[in-house]
Amino acid sequence: FDLTGQINGVPFDRLFLNASGVHCQSTTELDELLQDEFVGGAVTKSATLEKRAGNPAPRYYELANGSINSMGLPNNGFDYYIQYVLQFHAKPTILSVAGLSADDDIQLLNQIQDSDYQGLTELNLSCPNVIGKPQMAYDFEGTQALLQSVFSFFKKPLGVKLPPYFDLVHFDQITAILNQFPLTHVNSINSIGNGLWVDVASESVVIKPKGGFGGLGGKMVLPTALANVRALRQRLNDSIKVIGTGGVQTGADVFAHILCGAELVSIGTQLQAEGIGVYHRLTNELERIMADKGYTALADFRGKLNTI
Numbered sequence: 333f334d335l336t337g338q339i340n341g342v343p344f345d346r347l348f349l350n351a352s353g354v355h356c357q358s359t360t361e362l363d364e365l366l367q368d369e370f371v372g373g374a375v376t377k378s379a380t381l382e383k384r385a386g387n388p389a390p391r392y393y394e395l396a397n398g399s400i401n402s403m404g405l406p407n408n409g410f411d412y413y414i415q416y417v418l419q420f421h422a423k424p425t426i427l428s429v430a431g432l433s434a435d436d437d438i439q440l441l442n443q444i445q446d447s448d449y450q451g452l453t454e455l456n457l458s459c460p461n462v463i464g465k466p467q468m469a470y471d472f473e474g475t476q477a478l479l480q481s482v483f484s485f486f487k488k489p490l491g492v493k494l495p496p497y498f499d500l501v502h503f504d505q506i507t508a509i510l511n512q513f514p515l516t517h518v519n520s521i522n523s524i525g526n527g528l529w530v531d532v533a534s535e536s537v538v539i540k541p542k543g544g545f546g547g548l549g550g551k552m553v554l555p556t557a558l559a560n561v562r563a564l565r566q567r568l569n570d571s572i573k574v575i576g577t578g579g580v581q582t583g584a585d586v587f588a589h590i591l592c593g594a595e596l597v598s599i600g601t602q603l604q605a606e607g608i609g610v611y612h613r614l615t616n617e618l619e620r621i622m623a624d625k626g627y628t629a630l631a632d633f634r635g636k637l638n639t640i
């Protein structure tokens with residue numbers, strides 16, 4: 333089966349990635365992803381200029397139908413991750429960066445521009461858990477202005493990580509902005525921001541930061557993820573690929589993301605719950621569905637969702 337994809341001409345021999353934030357904070361975790369035969373590439377934890385401890389624990393909680401997190405951008409700092417992606421790796425890496433402000437974003441991207449790194453970069457515009465900071469991608473004017481200044485100096489491959497949108501007019505507005513820029517891809521969705529889970533037995537929230545508010549992931553977000561992948565694919569220039577992230581638990585979920593137009597598919601909550609073996613299982617389940625339908629390649633059905 334041909335399970336390949338490509339971003340900006342960078343070939344991925346497998347469609348699977350990790351969702352940034354999961355299994356990607358340390359070089360050990362990143363190596364384990366890149367050495368797995370069912371994984372196509374690895375995305376780093378979003379890097380900030382300086383190393384961060386993140387929010388107080390408990391900050392991640394597994395639910396029956398997904399997860400809630402308010403990690404608070406814990407990461408080993410930009411230098412740690414750029415050094416990693418500058419090393420030779422047999423598979424593609426995506427360097428994720430997340431400033432705590434637009435100025436930080438500019439600084440991070442200037443450092444990448446001035447470095448020898450020639451691989452893919454992803455600007456995270458959607459972290460919902462930095463206390464006191466809004467998600468940039470919900471500020472359309474701010475996103476336009478930021479990308480305007482970024483592309484005045486950044487000449488290397490760049491994609492953006494987007495939060496979920498919930499209004500068709502918002503899909504029109506954000507893609508009208510993104511289509512102005514030579515982006516390699518959008519990665520959609522980030523977690524659904526500021527959900528809340530209540531444990532009835534203890535009559536309490538389940539994570540400590542922000543009074544229990546955190547980003548939602550896993551099974552429960554699949555319909556939102558599929559809608560965002562589909563809506564973005566329908567509106568973005570063909571040159572801007574869509575990486576589908578959110579809600580994948582089974583091969584059927586992967587198949588649905590590809591039908592909606594995803595070039596590659598990221599696994600977050602299920603990777604956290606199941607471990608690296610999730611990729612072998614998802615590959616088997618996806619290939620069984622493809623075989624039943626007579627497909628031999630993702631390209632046979634990518635973006636070909638039927639409407640009624």
Ligand SMILES: C=Cc1c(C(=O)O)[nH]c(=O)[nH]c1=O
Nearest residue numbers: 378403404405459461523547
């Ligand atoms: C980069 C911070 C993010 C975090 C976090 O570090 O809290 N959690 C998410 O679900 N998405 C993010 O983008």
